[in-house]
Amino acid sequence: MLKQTFPINVDDTINSGQVFLWEKHDKTWYGINGNNVLAVPSNAEIFSYSKTAYNFFRNDDDFERILCDISRDHIVRSAVKRFPGLRLLRQDPFQCYISFVVSANSSIQNIKNTLHKICKKFGPKIRFNKNYFYLFPDPKKIAVAEKHELLSCGLGYRTKAVKNAAEAVVSGEIDFDFLQKSNYHVAKESLLNVFGIGNKVADCILLFSLEKLDSFPLDRWMLRVLQKYYSDKFELNMKTLTEKRYENLHKEIVKYFGPYAGYSQQFLFKMERELNQKKWL
DNA sequence: TACTAACCTGTACG
DNA sequence: ACGTACAGGTTAG
Numbered sequence: 001m002l003k004q005t006f007p008i009n010v011d012d013t014i015n016s017g018q019v020f021l022w023e024k025h026d027k028t029w030y031g032i033n034g035n036n037v038l039a040v041p042s043n044a045e046i047f048s049y050s051k052t053a054y055n056f057f058r059n060d061d062d063f064e065r066i067l068c069d070i071s072r073d074h075i076v077r078s079a080v081k082r083f084p085g086l087r088l089l090r091q092d093p094f095q096c097y098i099s100f101v102v103s104a105n106s107s108i109q110n111i112k113n114t115l116h117k118i119c120k121k122f123g124p125k126i127r128f129n130k131n132y133f134y135l136f137p138d139p140k141k142i143a144v145a146e147k148h149e150l151l152s153c154g155l156g157y158r159t160k161a162v163k164n165a166a167e168a169v170v171s172g173e174i175d176f177d178f179l180q181k182s183n184y185h186v187a188k189e190s191l192l193n194v195f196g197i198g199n200k201v202a203d204c205i206l207l208f209s210l211e212k213l214d215s216f217p218l219d220r221w222m223l224r225v226l227q228k229y230y231s232d233k234f235e236l237n238m239k240t241l242t243e244k245r246y247e248n249l250h251k252e253i254v255k256y257f258g259p260y261a262g263y264s265q266q267f268l269f270k271m272e273r274e275l276n277q278k279k280w281l
Numbered sequence: 282t283a284c285t286a287a288c289c290t291g292t293a294c295g
Numbered sequence: 296a297c298g299t300a301c302a303g304g305t306t307a308g
Contacts, residue, residue, distance in 0.1 A: 103303080103304080104303075104304040104305060105302085105303040105304040105305070106302080106303055106304085107301095107302050108302095108303095110303085111303095195305090196304095196305070196306090197305085198304060198305045198306080199304090199305090200304060200305090201304070201305080219304080220304090240304095
């Protein structure tokens with residue numbers, strides 16, 4: 001019933017800056033998600049390498065209610081109308097965490113290349129549907145990797161951050177199960193303690209893999225959106241967002257967009273990227 | 282506290 | 296072909 005009203009648009013969702021290790025072959029998307037490969041045809045009925053059931057498209061969310069709740073002004077409403085099949089994804093936490101550490105100050109294509117090399121170098125190779133895939137490596141594997149091996153994946157100065165982040169997971173300093181159960185602020189504080197994770201990266205990890213739908217990652221694009229459409233609602237002087245300013249702005253944003261602000265962010269982001277003809281294919 | 286330079290890789294443009 | 300501009304967030308000074 002709901003699915004008839006709100007079918008998932010797989011293309012739009014995969015190409016919305018959330019995931020990086022996805023490729024389309026013969027009308028089916030294949031993506032690495034932790035130690036699994038998901039195959040997703042356009043009807044969004046997943047079949048996966050390890051047959052564990054997993055709600056990647058967050059079908060357990062009440063979309064009708066959420067889309068209704070976030071449609072608080074004509075901007076969001078038109079974005080929802082333009083991309084009604086866009087979804088937030090529920091990603092493997094470790095892969096998401098490393099992916100966004102890698103993403104810091106890098107471009108989409110660079111991020112994709114680097115992550116693919118990391119999988120190829122450190123991840124197990126498996127066969128699925130007559131194709132070979134490299135799964136995402138375990139935390140341990142990255143934590144013990146030699147610096148020059150990571151460097152050769154194109155990480156550059158992010159090498160230290162990636163290694164450090166993996167070590168934090170191995171040591172238990174970062175515990176995804178715990179963070180999932182914690183609220184936004186507790187989980188965020190924990191992530192911010194990791195070298196290489198600032199506000200934006202932390203918010204991406206929280207939104208895309210740790211169930212924090214009130215997270216609202218503020219990158220260049222979202223600042224542009226806020227300035228363009230919401231300058232009357234939010235006070236932003238467009239200089240660098242300091243820790244405190246980011247925090248205050250986030251508070252204002254949740255007050256305005258509500259508990260599903262993360263969904264609003266995804267729709268607004270997608271809309272603005274499309275306006276600027278940015279493709280991720 | 283607030284601003285700024287430095288960090289690395291890859292692509293686009295002239 | 297060659298430089299130069301640009302895309303990107305975090306950290307340290």
